Amino acid sequence: MEPFTTHTGVAVPLTRSAVDTDQIIPAVYLKRVTKTGFDDALFAHLRQQPDFVLNDPAFAGGSILFAGPDFGTGSSREHAVWALRDYGFKAVFSPRFGDIFRGNSGKQGLLTGVITEEQVETCWAAIEAQPGITATVDLTTTTLTISGTSIPFEIDAYTRWRLLEGLDDIGLTLRDEPRITAFEAGREAWRPTTLPVGDR
Amino acid sequence: MTETAPAPQNQQPAPDARRPKTLAEKVWDAHLVQQGEDGAPDLLYIDLHLVHEVTSPQAYDGLRAEGRPVRRPDLTIATEDHNTPTVDIDKPIADLTSRTQIETLRRNAKEFGIRLHSLGDVEQGIVHIVGPQLGLTQPGITVVCGDSHTSTHGAFGAIAFGIGTSEVEHVLATQTLPLQPFKTMAITVEGTLKPGVTAKDVILAVIAKIGTNGGQGYVLEYRGSAIRALSMEGRMTICNMSIEAGARAGMVAPDETTFAYLQGRPHAPKGEDWDAAVAYWRTLPTDDDAVFDAEVFLGADELEPFVTWGTNPGQGTTLSGIVPDPATMTDPQQRESAERALQYMDLTPGTPLKEIKVDAVFMGSCTNSRVEDLRQFAAIVKGRTKAEGVRVMVVPGSARVRLEAEAEGLDKIFTDFGAEWRFAGCSMCLGMNPDQLAPGERCASTSNRNFEGRQGKGGRTHLVSPVVAAATAIRGTLSSPSDIEAEVLV
Numbered sequence: 197m198e199p200f201t202t203h204t205g206v207a208v209p210l211t212r213s214a215v216d217t218d219q220i221i222p223a224v225y226l227k228r229v230t231k232t233g234f235d236d237a238l239f240a241h242l243r244q245q246p247d248f249v250l251n252d253p254a255f256a257g258g259s260i261l262f263a264g265p266d267f268g269t270g271s272s273r274e275h276a277v278w279a280l281r282d283y284g285f286k287a288v289f290s291p292r293f294g295d296i297f298r299g300n301s302g303k304q305g306l307l308t309g310v311i312t313e314e315q316v317e318t319c320w321a322a323i324e325a326q327p328g329i330t331a332t333v334d335l336t337t338t339t340l341t342i343s344g345t346s347i348p349f350e351i352d353a354y355t356r357w358r359l360l361e362g363l364d365d366i367g368l369t370l371r372d373e374p375r376i377t378a379f380e381a382g383r384e385a386w387r388p389t390t391l392p393v394g395d396r
Numbered sequence: 397m398t399e400t401a402p403a404p405q406n407q408q409p410a411p412d413a414r415r416p417k418t419l420a421e422k423v424w425d426a427h428l429v430q431q432g433e434d435g436a437p438d439l440l441y442i443d444l445h446l447v448h449e450v451t452s453p454q455a456y457d458g459l460r461a462e463g464r465p466v467r468r469p470d471l472t473i474a475t476e477d478h479n480t481p482t483v484d485i486d487k488p489i490a491d492l493t494s495r496t497q498i499e500t501l502r503r504n505a506k507e508f509g510i511r512l513h514s515l516g517d518v519e520q521g522i523v524h525i526v527g528p529q530l531g532l533t534q535p536g537i538t539v540v541c542g543d544s545h546t547s548t549h550g551a552f553g554a555i556a557f558g559i560g561t562s563e564v565e566h567v568l569a570t571q572t573l574p575l576q577p578f579k580t581m582a583i584t585v586e587g588t589l590k591p592g593v594t595a596k597d598v599i600l601a602v603i604a605k606i607g608t609n610g611g612q613g614y615v616l617e618y619r620g621s622a623i624r625a626l627s628m629e630g631r632m633t634i635c636n637m638s639i640e641a642g643a644r645a646g647m648v649a650p651d652e653t654t655f656a657y658l659q660g661r662p663h664a665p666k667g668e669d670w671d672a673a674v675a676y677w678r679t680l681p682t683d684d685d686a687v688f689d690a691e692v693f694l695g696a697d698e699l700e701p702f703v704t705w706g707t708n709p710g711q712g713t714t715l716s717g718i719v720p721d722p723a724t725m726t727d728p729q730q731r732e733s734a735e736r737a738l739q740y741m742d743l744t745p746g747t748p749l750k751e752i753k754v755d756a757v758f759m760g761s762c763t764n765s766r767v768e769d770l771r772q773f774a775a776i777v778k779g780r781t782k783a784e785g786v787r788v789m790v791v792p793g794s795a796r797v798r799l800e801a802e803a804e805g806l807d808k809i810f811t812d813f814g815a816e817w818r819f820a821g822c823s824m825c826l827g828m829n830p831d832q833l834a835p836g837e838r839c840a841s842t843s844n845r846n847f848e849g850r851q852g853k854g855g856r857t858h859l860v861s862p863v864v865a866a867a868t869a870i871r872g873t874l875s876s877p878s879d880i881e882a883e884v885l886v
C-alpha cells in the first residue's frame with residue numbers, strides 16, 4: 197500500500213444519502229476472479245442514467261468523492277472498496293459511513309473522512325459553482341481544502357497512522373516478521389507439511 | 397502456613413501454564429505468535445491452509461499487486477470442488493464462469509508453487525474431505541480455508557475455521573492471522589444413540605436446540621459418551637455443521653479413535669515422530685477443572701432421526717413428527733420466519749413429515765460423503781430399487797472415496813438400486829455447478845444448508861442423515877430406516 201500524506205484531485209459531488217454497497221457495486225460483478233479492474237462496475241446501475249455525476253465530463257478523473265450520510269452501508273463485500281479505488285478515488289467524505297465498509301477501506305488505502313452534513317453541503321455548493329475544481333486532502337493535519345475553505349475531518353487515529361505509514365493488514369503483520377520466523381523455528385518437526393510425501 | 401489471607405473475591409486465574417484449560421485454549425495458546433494488548437487482536441500461527449477455486453483468486457491477485465510471495469507453500473494445499481462437474485469430467489467445463497475460476501486456480505497454483513489436486517487426480521475432491529483423508533488434518537493444529545465448513549477439521553482436536561478472501565491473502569503472505577480469541581461452549585451428549593440415529597441427527601438436534609445463532613462467538617467442544625463412541629467420520633459430520641449453529645469452529649478432543657484413524661495416512665507422522673506426536677496429542681483434552689463460558693446438555697438416548705422442514709438448519713424436528721404450526725410460536729421473529737419458510741417449502745402445518753413426497757435424494761457433500769456414509773446408505777438400499785420417479789444421486793466426497801467405494805462394490809449397489817453414481821465434488825450441495833434442483837423440486841439431502849435456492853433456484857431441501865436419505869429413496873416419502881425394516885417384516 198502507498199503511504200497517504202496529501203492528495204489533490206478533482207472533487208466529485210454525490211448528492212444522495214444512504215448509498216449502500218449494492219449501489220456502489222451490484223452483485224453480478226462479484227463473480228469476477230480479479231481484485232482489480234472493477235472501475236467499470238462502480239455505481240454500474242446509477243451510471244446507466246445519463247445525468248449521473250460520473251457521466252459528466254467535468255468530473256473526468258475525479259478522485260475525491262463527497263457523499264451524503266450513510267455511505268457504504270449494507271453487504272460486507274470488499275468489492276465496493278476495490279471498485280472505488282480502481283476508478284481512481286483516493287478519498288471519500290461523508291457525515292456517516294457503513295462500519296464494515298469503513299474498515300475495509302482502511303485496509304485498502306482508501307481514506308474515509310467524516311465531515312458534518314453542513315460541510316458536505318458547503319463542498320457540494322463549491323463544486324456546483326465551479327464544476328471540475330480540485331480539493332486537497334492533507335492527512336498529516338486532517339484537513340480538507342476546497343475553494344479556499346479549510347475543513348477539518350475525522351478519522352480514527354489507528355487508521356490514520358496506518359494510511360500515513362502505507363500499512364495494510366499484511367504489511368502490519370510483516371513488521372513482526374522476525375517473530376513469525378522465531379515461532380516457526382520452535383515448531384515441532386513432525387507437524388504436517390503438504391509437500392508430496394515422497395519428497396520429504 | 398499458620399495464617400492465610402482471606403481469598404480475594406472474583407480472583408482472576410493467573411496466566412500461567414498450569415491454569416486448567418479447555419482443548420480450544422490449549423491449541424490457541426500453542427499458536428500465539430504475539431499476544432494482543434489493549435484490545436488488539438492476537439496473532440495466531442496457521443499450520444494448514446486449504447485452498448479452493450472460489451475464494452482464492454482475489455487473494456492471489458492481491459499478492460501479485462504487492463509483489464508478495466506465498467510464505468509457506470509447504471503448509472498450503474489446493475483442490476477443485478465447488479464448480480467441478482460430476483459427470484464427463486474429462487471434457488472441458490461448460491459453464492464459463494466456473495471454467496474461469498478453475499483455470500485461474502490452476503494458473504495461481506503454478507505461479508505460487510502450491511500443490512493442487514485437479515479434476516481427474518486421485519486426491520481431488522471436496523477440500524474438507526481431502527485434508528483428513530491425506531492425514532494432513534491432525535490434532536492440535538490450526539486449519540483455515542476460505543470456506544465456512546472448515547469447522548469439519550475440528551473433529552481431530554484442531555482449531556479450524558472459515559475465513560474471508562482478505563484473510564486468505566493474509567495467510568498466504570504471512571502464515572498468520574490477527575484474531576480475537578473465541579469464547580468456549582461445551583456441548584455434552586451423554587448416553588447411547590438408538591439404531592438408525594446418527595451423528596447427523598445429533599448435530600441437527602443441537603442446532604434446533606441452541607438455534608442458528610446460538611454458537612455465535614464460540615468455539616463448540618462436543619463431549620460426552622455419545623461423542624466418544626462416534627467414529628471420526630461421525631465426529632466430522634458434527635463439527636462440519638457447527639457453523640450452522642453460528643459458531644465458527646467445533647472441536648472434539650483427540651483419543652484412540654483419532655489416532656487409529658490417522659495412523660498410516662500419507663501425511664501422518666511416522667516412527668519416532670508418531671510417538672512424539674501422540675504423546676503431545678494426549679495432553680490436549682480439556683483439563684478436568686477447566687471452565688467453559690457456556691454449557692449445553694443433550695441426552696443421546698432420546699434422540700430420533702431428525703429432518704428439517706424449513707429454510708434454515710435450525711428449523712427441524714423429529715421425523716416422526718408433524719410440520720409445526722407457526723401460529724403456536726411465541727417469538728414473533730421465529731413465527732414470521734417459519735411462515736415464510738413453510739410458504740417457500742410448500743408445506744401445510746400439521747402434515748406428518750413422513751407423508752412428504754420427494755422428487756430427489758442427494759447423498760453427498762462435505763457433511764456426509766466419506767466412505768462410511770456411503771456404506772451406511774448402501775446397507776439400506778442394497779438389493780432394493782428406488783421409488784419410481786425419484787432421482788437419486790450419490791456423489792463421493794473425493795476421487796479416492798470413489799475408488800474405495802468401488803473396491804467394496806458399493807457402486808454396483810447404487811446403480812442396481814437406480815441411483816446415479818457420480819464423480820467427486822460439492823455437487824448438489826450448492827447451485828454452483830450443473831447439479832441443481834429445478835424450481836419447486838423437493839429433495840432429501842445429506843448436505844448442510846437448506847437455504848432458499850441453495851440447491852438450485854426454487855429448490856426445496858430437507859436435511860437428513862444418510863440412512864434417512866436411503867429410506868426416503870426407497871419409499872419416495874421422507875422415511876426412517878425403521879420404516880423399511882417394518883416393510884421387510886410384513
Ligand code: SF4
Nearest residue numbers: 545761762822825826
Ligand atoms: S460440499 Fe457444500 S458445504 Fe461443503 S464445501 Fe462444498 S459447497 Fe461448501
